[in-house]
Amino acid sequence: MNQPRLSDHAYAGIVELIKSKDLEVGARLPSEAGLAEMFGVSRAIVREALVRLASDGITEARRGAGSFVKSRPSERLAAFMPMSELPATLGSYEVRFVLEAEAARLAATRRSSLEMAHVDEGMDMLREALLSNAPAHDEDMELHRRIAAATGNPAFLIAFDALWSDVEKIMRAGVDISRSRPPEVIATMLREHELIVGAIRAQDAEGAALAMRWHLWEGRRRLMP
Amino acid sequence: MNQPRLSDHAYAGIVELIKSKDLEVGARLPSEAGLAEMFGVSRAIVREALVRLASDGITEARRGAGSFVKSRPSERLAAFMPMSELPATLGSYEVRFVLEAEAARLAATRRSSLEMAHVDEGMDMLREALLSNAPAHDEDMELHRRIAAATGNPAFLIAFDALWSDVEKIMRAGVDISRSRPPEVIATMLREHELIVGAIRAQDAEGAALAMRWHLWEGRRRLMP
DNA sequence: GAGCTATAACCTGTCCAACAGATTTGGACT
DNA sequence: AGTCCAAATCTGTTGGACAGGTTATAGCTC
Secondary structure, rough: OOOHHHHHHHHHHHHHHHHHHOOOOOOOOOOOOHHHHHHOHHHHHHHHHHHHHHHOOEEEOOOOOOOEEEEOOOOOOOOOOOOOOHHHHHHHHHHHHHHHHHHHHHHHHHHHHHHHHHHHHHHHHHHHHOOOOOHHHHHHHHHHHHHOOOOHHHHHHHHHHHHHHHHHHHEEEEEEEOOOOOOHHHHHHHHHHHHHHHHHHOOOOHHHHHHHHHHHHHHHHOOOO | OOOOHHHHHHHHHHHHHHHOOOOOEEEEEEEHHHHHHHHHOHHHHHEEEEEEEHHHHEEEOOOOOOEOOOOOOOHHHHHHHOOOOOOOOOOOHHHHHHHHHHHHHHHHHHHHHOOOOOOHHHHHHHHHHOOOOOOOOOHHHHHHHHHHHHHOOHHHHHHHHHHHHHHHHHHHOOOOOOOOEEEHHHHHHHHHHHHHHHHHHOHHHHHHHHHHHHHHHHHHHHHHO
């Protein structure tokens, strides 16, 4: 349907360049001509990519001088964020606590029947994956995502996606998410999710928020006892 | 400092075109050559504007056919307040309510003196910008960002950045964020921020959360009365 | 050698002309 | 009327060109 443009490739390439070469905030990128040669495209394509990067707040162009890194993608904290003492996974759970609990509460009050069907479908997928002892990581995320979507508020999805992609990275780097789980853990995880979905279906706002908080609390404990 | 590019003019012009001519979703825009002549710029400039518009989800280009309206700028704002009966709640504010209130609470309890200094510096920058009647939009965001950073939890920053970059884009496409504010509004905005910063300095967790919630509530009201 | 200056090299911002490939349109033909 | 083909139109991409701003350097002065 939507074939990718060359400028998409250049956009991704420049982001990759910043991350791989570890360019700090304020560092100068290669010139447009240099980037064009690097990616094998014309200068106009590089310009289109740079315009988007600037619009996204990642780079900044100064006429006559060059393009500079304004804030690094996804690692925008580098500037003054002192490395936290909190384990990174705990950190993301801290945010998910408030974010997803509120999402569950709003989903319970505002869900349409279509959104409820999406949540149910996500629950089915998770159940099937868990019962067949598959990793189920993707299905877990998808269910949480659909609950966030059921709020009818895209902002929840935006925050959720940003957070989760980070969590995923950490998990892939650290914990082995595909290790097999004992059956009682599987049953517990299923019950926790079913509690949440049930409360949303019953339009029980406080129950949904509580069930979500409980689930996240237990999940964090399972991840790092 | 940042001289406007011609493509900014074209971007705004096309948005204006969609709004004034009341082009519906799916309607075809004039061709790139037509738009170029309309705004008195070259086709390359129009292309840069269209690339940004597409990246912002407002238009969509189909090769060989033309550029089409994907979602109207004003409706994107509406998309962020689908709240059925809730009194005019901006969707992103709904998320910021829980996210930033929690960040303020944690910042008050966990802040280091270095992080407090960063917050103070951000407050100074905002004060200066507001008192000189500058747009102050960047400074406002920066202060909120530093409060999120003062939690010591990178996850707050990640969620905050994701949310804000989207809010910013919508604002650029829709509302005029640089309109001048009456002096009493400036004073109010200053006081609200100072309340938050003060509570964080005093390590008053509940006070910080409350002040943040109040500030966001008032801010939403200022944005769309 | 230190400091200042002019100049050359480089860079972004913008324009123009051109061609490839996809889509739409209109007319010719049946 | 219905089908098919060709021309017109449009986006995607390239290369070259020039204006105007920035940076570095060579050279001059003291």
